[in-house]
Each structure stands twice: as structure tokens, then as C-alpha cells.
Amino acid sequence: TQLLEQSPQFLSIQEGENLTVYCNSSSVFSSLQWYRQEPGEGPVLLVTVVTGGEVKKLKRLTFQFGDARKDSSLHITAAQPGDTGLYLCAANTNAGKSTFGDGTTLTVKP
Amino acid sequence: GAVVSQHPSWVICKSGTSVKIECRSLDFQATTMFWYRQFPKQSLMLMATSNEGSKATYEQGVEKDKFLINHASLTLSTLTVTSAHPEDSSFYICSASGQGRGDEQYFGPGTRLTVT
Numbered sequence: 001t002q003l004l005e006q007s008p009q010f011l012s013i014q015e016g017e018n019l020t021v022y023c024n025s026s027s028v029f030s031s032l033q034w035y036r037q038e039p040g041e042g043p044v045l046l047v048t049v050v051t052g053g054e055v056k057k058l059k060r061l062t063f064q065f066g067d068a069r070k071d072s073s074l075h076i077t078a079a080q081p082g083d084t085g086l087y088l089c090a091a092n093t094n095a096g097k098s099t100f101g102d103g104t105t106l107t108v109k110p
Numbered sequence: 111g112a113v114v115s116q117h118p119s120w121v122i123c124k125s126g127t128s129v130k131i132e133c134r135s136l137d138f139q140a141t142t143m144f145w146y147r148q149f150p151k152q153s154l155m156l157m158a159t160s161n162e163g164s165k166a167t168y169e170q171g172v173e174k175d176k177f178l179i180n181h182a183s184l185t186l187s188t189l190t191v192t193s194a195h196p197e198d199s200s201f202y203i204c205s206a207s208g209q210g211r212g213d214e215q216y217f218g219p220g221t222r223l224t225v226t
Contacts, residue, residue: 033214033215035217040201040220040222041219041220042114042116042203042205042217042218042219042220043154043203043205043217044217045112045214045215045216045217048214086151086153088153088154090215098144098156098215099156100153100154100156101153102152102153103152103153105151
């Protein structure tokens with residue numbers, strides 16, 4: 001059973017469109033991170049959310065942590081080709097272990 | 111801050127030989143380092159977790175005698191793939207976390223291993 005479910009798995013959109021990626025679980029987490037990974041490189045940390053209901057913004061990216069700390073979403077406004085990559089959510093249990101979602105491969109076409 | 115390096119970035123080796131991959135935290139003390147394996151267009155698969163000065167904890171299904179992990183200092187962990195076979199070809203990524211950085215992991219750039 002996958003602890004973290006990401007959706008959609010693949011997303012291909014045109015430049016300028018908006019999109020949302022979801023990360024869901026039935027478990028409660030102490031914190032959750034979002035990463036972006038480009039081909040042939042390691043994941044780069046985008047944000048950490050800790051508090052239920054928390055919303056963080058990073059330029060055109062908006063991250064939200066669910067009130068119950070079981071889910072999160074990443075919303076990108078006016079996507080650009082530079083946003084193309086694999087987006088990964090990772091959640092942390094109180095035991096100090098991280099688990100990763102399956103990832104969302106985003107392609108933004110110019 | 112929070113820079114992690116890996117060396118080499120890519121390596122090609124012959125079947126039966128061993129390969130060592132280094133992971134270094136450059137600007138912070140990494141109390142815990144993680145080793146992942148990743149197949150094309152897939153997520154990260156945790157192989158093992160290592161804490162400085164102690165034996166690594168391997169995930170189920172990962173052969174500890176084949177993937178030797180050493181975390182000898184707060185800035186260096188190594189992964190040695192012993193008697194490599196073509197099926198070991200993959201992208202190996204390390205990450206590090208440290209005191210004062212909560213649950214955040216900082217990833218190295220990865221190492222592409224090809225076994226011929």
C-alpha cells in the first residue's frame with residue numbers, strides 16, 4: 001500500500017495554464033516537503049509545510065497543507081516551460097522516516 | 111546553505127567489479143544520510159538510512175552485503191556496489207539531513223551507474 005499518493009502521475013499543459021498537483025494519504029504527518037527534480041539531477045527542495053492549514057507561496061507556486069495534516073497540494077499559476085520536471089512530495093512520520101510519493105511528471109509546452 | 115555533493119556523477123564499470131560512490135555535505139553536519147535508487151521517470155526508492163558512526167539501516171529487499179554503506183563522519187557517507195551486475199545500473203542519489211534542519215533532506219546531484 002502506497003503511503004503517499006500523488007496525482008496526476010503525468011501532466012502536459014501549454015505555457016500560461018494553471019495546474020494543481022495533489023499529495024494524499026490516510027496517515028497524519030509531522031511535516032511534508034515538495035521537491036522538483038530535473039532529468040539527471042537530484043531533487044531540489046521547494047518548501048516544507050508543518051502546520052495544518054498552512055499555505056506557503058513561492059513566486060507562482062502555492063503550497064497548502066491540509067487541516068488534518070494528511071494531504072497537500074501544489075498549485076502553479078501561469079506555468080512556464082522552466083517549470084517542467086518531476087514534482088515529488090515527501091512526508092515525515094514522527095518516527096523520523098520520510099516517504100516519497102510516486103511523483104508527478106509535468107511538461108509545459110511553449 | 112545545505113549543499114550536498116556526490117562523486118562521481120557518472121560511472122561505467124564492468125560486470126563483477128565494485129564501485130564506490132561518495133556523498134558529502136559541504137556546509138553542514140549531516141547526522142543522517144539516505145541513499146536512494148531511481149529508475150527512469152519513477153520516484154525515489156529508499157535503499158538505506160545511515161547515521162554517523164553506526165551501521166546503516168537497510169530497507170526490506172535491499173542486500174546489505176551488496177550495497178555497503180559507510181558513514182564515517184558527519185560530512186561523508188559512501189555507498190559501495192559490490193560485484194556489480196547490469197541490473198544494478200541505475201541512478202543513485204544520496205541526501206543528508208542535520209541538526210537544526212528538521213525533517214528536510216538535501217539531495218546530491220546523483221550518480222548514474224552503468225554496468226556493462
